Structure formats: structure tokens, C-alpha cells
Amino acid sequence: MPDDRPLPRDRKARIAVLDDYMGVAHRMADWSRLEDRAELTFLTDPLPAGGVAEALAPYDAICLLRERTPIPGDVLRALPDLKAIAMTGRRNRTLDDETARDLGITVMTTEGSGNGIYATVELAWGHIIALMRCIPEENVAMHKGAWQTRLGSALYGRTLGLVGLGKLGSRMAGVAQAFGMNVIAWSPNLTTERASEGGAEYADKATLFAEADVISLHLVLGPSTRGIVGAEDLGRMKSDAILVNTSRGPLVDQNALLEALRTRSIRGAGIDVYDREPLPADHPIRDMDNALLTPHLGYATQETFRAFYGDCVDNLDGWLDGAPKRVLEG
Incomplete structure (x- = not known):
């Protein structure tokens, strides 16, 4: 298995928060903790079918809301600059985490969904x-x-x-x-x-x-x-x-x-x-x-999102410091 892909040294890391359909992710956690080392982009529209790799090519790290945009192995292999994935939940059936780890991409999880x-x-x-x-x-x-x-x-x-x-x-x-x-x-x-x-x-x-x-x-x-x-x-x-x-x-x-x-x-x-x-x-x-x-509202509550995104920020904060947290093991 290759070593984890290194952080960029000549610029801030670029991080995309995917599937923020309701435009609420930015106020569910203290993202300002990352702003001195990263540029954040909140993507409120679904990524185009067949164009996921192209849309994510500029980013060093992505934050996934569980089981929304699929990230299969072929997409991961088309993203040579992707270094980290902060996913919500302990497991995500739409992410090929095994391929991610094989490619040296750090995959981080969250503790669950809190009171939600x-x-x-x-x-x-x-x-x-x-x-x-x-x-x-x-x-x-x-x-x-x-x-x-x-x-x-x-x-x-x-x-x-x-x-x-x-x-x-x-x-x-x-x-x-x-x-x-x-x-x-x-x-x-x-x-x-x-x-x-x-x-x-x-x-x-x-x-x-x-x-x-x-x-x-x-x-x-x-x-x-x-x-x-x-x-x-x-x-x-x-x-x-x-x-x-x-x-x-x-x-x-x-x-x-x-x-x-x-x-x-x-x-x-x-x-x-x-x-x-x-x-x-x-x-x-x-x-x-x-x-x-209803539009897949099952776990979509303030309590769940605060728990998910709070852990994601914490994980990305550690990753930017060279000490990622809650790393998914094989």
C-alpha cells in the first residue's frame, strides 16, 4: 500500500464540501478552524452524472455527506491529486474506501449521528x-x-x-x-x-x-x-x-x-x-x-448535521496538521 499522499506545500489546501443541497453546512460547524490552511468550497448542486471526477479534480480533499454522491473506484483513480476524504458516518456504501486507501488517500469517519x-x-x-x-x-x-x-x-x-x-x-x-x-x-x-x-x-x-x-x-x-x-x-x-x-x-x-x-x-x-x-x-x-x-430527509436534522460536520471539521483540522483523526482502517 502506498504512503498517504502529501499535503500541498506551496498553497492552501483546497477542500470541497459536497451535496450541501440546503446550503446549511457552513453553519453546522466551525469551519473557520480550517481557513488559515485551506480554501473551502460548499457545493450546493448535485455533481453531473459522468462528470464527478472532472468536477472534483481541483480539490485536495472532499467532505462527503453519507450515501449521496457515489465515489467509486474509477472516480478515485481519475483523481491523482485527491489526498483526503472526510466522510460522515462510520461507513459509506457509495464510497470505495478500499480503493481510496490503496491509492494513498486518507479516509476519515465520524462517530455517528449524535441525537439524530x-x-x-x-x-x-x-x-x-x-x-x-x-x-x-x-x-x-x-x-x-x-x-x-x-x-x-x-x-x-x-x-x-x-x-x-x-x-x-x-x-x-x-x-x-x-x-x-x-x-x-x-x-x-x-x-x-x-x-x-x-x-x-x-x-x-x-x-x-x-x-x-x-x-x-x-x-x-x-x-x-x-x-x-x-x-x-x-x-x-x-x-x-x-x-x-x-x-x-x-x-x-x-x-x-x-x-x-x-x-x-x-x-x-x-x-x-x-x-x-x-x-x-x-x-x-x-x-x-x-x-x-420527501427528499431523503431521514437523517437530515440539525442534530445529525451538527454531529457529522463537527467531526468532519475536527478530522480535517487534524489532517491539515499532519495528524488525521478517526482514520478508517482496512
């Missing part, structure tokens, strides 16, 4: 309540002068079906119990005992999709879970059931979901994650009035 660790759970419940009580539609109607146009449904006594019962899924189960809901769960490796420990009753996949009034996904995306929810599963859902995905877009067959929404074979869907992000402006799901859409 359960922010995705809170957003999932926001989707659930909004869909069950028709809040988006009633809000629009009120602004147009109308009064009580739709009849929603209560959560009490309903059944929540969790696809995935890890840390976040178990948190979902606890909230559901507070609402007086029944909770069932399934995942490829879930057992009856583990389901009980997580606050749910185990159900096989077919039963879960057939019986749940609300289905919420909480799985890690991988080769075995990509497309794990398909047309057959959606076809088993009740006509007044809803599907919520705040986990990863490719867990669900997107064409099958679009068809279920178009034909209204299900009541609706709450979606925060997509196969392609940012979601193209002409994507057909934007035209579905029974889809509640």
Missing part, C-alpha cells in the same frame, strides 16, 4: 400519521377555503408490519405499542425469539403483507435485499393499507410500486428514498396523488 440516530423513525411516523389522517390533502384543501374533505383512519387497534426489526425497527415497534397498535415483523433472518425481543410477533412474509394496515421498511440494502418487496408482495396488501419506505429505495420494485399506486390497489405510500437521488423532476411518482414524498 432515531430521526428516521420519527420521519417514518410522520409519513404514517400524515397518510392515515389525510393531512397533506386536508392542508391543501384548507388553503383553498374548503373544510373537512376526507375521512382518515385511527392507528389504535391497527396492525403495523415491520420489514426489518433491527435497531430502528425495534424503535418503530415501541412507538406502535404506545399508539395501541399490534406489531408483526418479518425479515430474511428473523426468528420468533428475536421478534419477541424486538417488541413484535413474528409473521412470515406473505402473512405480514396480507394482514398489516401499515407496512414500514427497515432493512439494510444489499444483494439479498435489493427488490425484496415486489409485485407479488404489494398485490397481497389490503386495498386500504399503506407502505412506508424511509430505508432505501431499491428495496422495493419501483415499477410494481408505481402500478400499485396508479391502480390504487393500495391506499398510498410514504416514500423518502429512491432508486436515483436526487429524484428526477420528471419521475412518474411525482404525479401520484396517493404518494407522500
Whole structure:
């Protein structure tokens, strides 16, 4: 493995902060700590597909917001002047960190997401309540002068079906119990005992999709879970059931979901994650009035961003001093 690429000696280091879509990164941490040794650029627009290497060529270091712009091995090999990557989170599936280390690029991580660790759970419940009580539609109607146009449904006594019962899924189960809901769960490796420990009753996949009034996904995306929810599963859902995905877009067959929404074979869907992000402006799901859409807000809270960017500044500060912190080991 080659030695780490050295810092520039004849100028300040150039650092780019990627994917700052909301233009908030500059006030989430004290970036002034770096300004005597570095020039900072905050990139608020997505990098062009196929032009990532060209866009990043001027920079010595980049700060990545986890799982937004993909940085695969071919991009890294096209960046001979890139010396350091400060990524948010402990792992980033869209960064080829092994190739980065092989090239002598220092990769630094953060401790996590602070108090925002359960922010995705809170957003999932926001989707659930909004869909069950028709809040988006009633809000629009009120602004147009109308009064009580739709009849929603209560959560009490309903059944929540969790696809995935890890840390976040178990948190979902606890909230559901507070609402007086029944909770069932399934995942490829879930057992009856583990389901009980997580606050749910185990159900096989077919039963879960057939019986749940609300289905919420909480799985890690991988080769075995990509497309794990398909047309057959959606076809088993009740006509007044809803599907919520705040986990990863490719867990669900997107064409099958679009068809279920178009034909209204299900009541609706709450979606925060997509196969392609940012979601193209002409994507057909934007035209579905029974889809509640948010732009991958799961972990995007002030608490999470302050934790992420605070650690990134600390890491880059150390790197500029020749002593990088939280270096990702192989």
C-alpha cells in the first residue's frame, strides 16, 4: 500500500464540501478552524452524472455527506491529486474506501449521528400519521377555503408490519405499542425469539403483507435485499393499507410500486428514498396523488448535521496538521 499522499506545500489546501443541497453546512460547524490552511468550497448542486471526477479534480480533499454522491473506484483513480476524504458516518456504501486507501488517500469517519440516530423513525411516523389522517390533502384543501374533505383512519387497534426489526425497527415497534397498535415483523433472518425481543410477533412474509394496515421498511440494502418487496408482495396488501419506505429505495420494485399506486390497489405510500437521488423532476411518482414524498430527509436534522460536520471539521483540522483523526482502517 502506498504512503498517504502529501499535503500541498506551496498553497492552501483546497477542500470541497459536497451535496450541501440546503446550503446549511457552513453553519453546522466551525469551519473557520480550517481557513488559515485551506480554501473551502460548499457545493450546493448535485455533481453531473459522468462528470464527478472532472468536477472534483481541483480539490485536495472532499467532505462527503453519507450515501449521496457515489465515489467509486474509477472516480478515485481519475483523481491523482485527491489526498483526503472526510466522510460522515462510520461507513459509506457509495464510497470505495478500499480503493481510496490503496491509492494513498486518507479516509476519515465520524462517530455517528449524535441525537439524530432515531430521526428516521420519527420521519417514518410522520409519513404514517400524515397518510392515515389525510393531512397533506386536508392542508391543501384548507388553503383553498374548503373544510373537512376526507375521512382518515385511527392507528389504535391497527396492525403495523415491520420489514426489518433491527435497531430502528425495534424503535418503530415501541412507538406502535404506545399508539395501541399490534406489531408483526418479518425479515430474511428473523426468528420468533428475536421478534419477541424486538417488541413484535413474528409473521412470515406473505402473512405480514396480507394482514398489516401499515407496512414500514427497515432493512439494510444489499444483494439479498435489493427488490425484496415486489409485485407479488404489494398485490397481497389490503386495498386500504399503506407502505412506508424511509430505508432505501431499491428495496422495493419501483415499477410494481408505481402500478400499485396508479391502480390504487393500495391506499398510498410514504416514500423518502429512491432508486436515483436526487429524484428526477420528471419521475412518474411525482404525479401520484396517493404518494407522500420527501427528499431523503431521514437523517437530515440539525442534530445529525451538527454531529457529522463537527467531526468532519475536527478530522480535517487534524489532517491539515499532519495528524488525521478517526482514520478508517482496512
